[in-house]
Amino acid sequence: MRVLILGATGKIGRLVLERALADGHDVVALVREAAPLELRERLTVVNGSIADATVVRGALERSSAVIAALGPRSNTVEDELALEVGMRNLTAAMEAAGVDRLIALSGAAVAVPGDRKPFLDQLASVLVRRFARHVVGAKQREYEVFSATALDWTALRPPLVIDGPPKGYRLTSRLKFGARVSRTDVAHALVDQLVDTRFRRAAPFVLPKDRP
Numbered sequence: 001m002r003v004l005i006l007g008a009t010g011k012i013g014r015l016v017l018e019r020a021l022a023d024g025h026d027v028v029a030l031v032r033e034a035a036p037l038e039l040r041e042r043l044t045v046v047n048g049s050i051a052d053a054t055v056v057r058g059a060l061e062r063s064s065a066v067i068a069a070l071g072p073r074s075n076t077v078e079d080e081l082a083l084e085v086g087m088r089n090l091t092a093a094m095e096a097a098g099v100d101r102l103i104a105l106s107g108a109a110v111a112v113p114g115d116r117k118p119f120l121d122q123l124a125s126v127l128v129r130r131f132a133r134h135v136v137g138a139k140q141r142e143y144e145v146f147s148a149t150a151l152d153w154t155a156l157r158p159p160l161v162i163d164g165p166p167k168g169y170r171l172t173s174r175l176k177f178g179a180r181v182s183r184t185d186v187a188h189a190l191v192d193q194l195v196d197t198r199f200r201r202a203a204p205f206v207l208p209k210d211r212p
C-alpha cells in the first residue's frame with residue numbers, strides 16, 4: 001500500500017516510517033526539513049509545509065492511506081494552531097482525492113465523547129493539560145477536525161511513551177492508571193491500523209500487552 005506519513009521526522013514518526021517500510025509499504029513522507037531522513041527504496045520524501053494546502057494535496061497523490069504522527073515542537077499557541085491548520089488541509093485533501101483511511105497519533109489526555117476514564121486518569125489528564133496545555137490542545141484540535149469528517153479515521157491514544165524495544169501492545173477503551181508504552185509499540189500499532197478494521201472512527205488507548 002502507498003502511505004503518506006506526516007511527522008516522519010519525529011521520535012514516534014521515524015519509527016512509524018521504519019515499520020511501514022519493513023512491512024513492505026511504499027511511503028511518502030511530507031516533511032518541513034528533509035535532511036534527517038535517509039533516502040532509500042520505496043521512500044519518497046516531499047519537502048513542504050502542512051500549512052500549504054497545495055503541497056498537502058500533491059503529497060497525497062496516489063496514496064491509499066495516511067498516518068499522521070505530528071506533534072507540536074513547543075508548548076505554544078502558534079504550534080497548537082499550526083497542527084489544526086495542517087489537519088484541516090489534510091482532511092480536505094483526503095476528501096477531495098477520495099482517500100478515506102486516516103490513522104492519527106493522539107494522546108491519552110485528549111477528551112473523546114463516551115470516555116469513562118477512572119478518577120486518577122481524569123486527574124492525570126487535568127495535570128497534563130495544565131503543564132502541556134498547547135501540546136494537548138493541538139491533539140484535541142486535530143481530533144475535533146478529523147472526527148467531524150466522514151473519513152474512515154482511527155486515533156490511537158497512548159499514555160506516557162518511553163524508549164525501549166517492542167513488547168507487544170493492546171488497543172482498549174479502558175485506560176490503566178500509570179501505564180506506559182514504548183514508542184516502538186505505538187509506531188507498530190499505528191502501522192498495523194493500515195490493515196486492521198476493528199477501530200474505525202474510534203480512539204482506543206494503546207497500552208502494553210498484559211503479561212500472561
Ligand SMILES: NC(=O)c1ccc[n+]([C@@H]2O[C@H](COP(=O)([O-])OP(=O)(O)OC[C@H]3O[C@@H](n4cnc5c(N)ncnc54)[C@H](OP(=O)(O)O)[C@@H]3O)[C@@H](O)[C@H]2O)c1
Nearest residue numbers: 007008009010011012032070071072082107158159160161
Ligand atoms: N510523549 C508522550 O508521552 C506522549 C504520549 C502520548 C501522546 N503523545 C503525542 O505524540 C506526539 C508526537 O510525539 P513525538 O515524540 O514523536 O514528537 P516529536 O518528536 O516532537 O515530533 C513531532 C513531529 O511533528 C512534526 N511537526 C510539528 N509541527 C509541525 C508543523 N507545524 N508542520 C509540520 N510538521 C510539524 C515535526 O516535524 P519537524 O521535525 O519538522 O519539527 C515532527 O516530525 C506528541 O506531540 C504528543 O502529542 C506523546
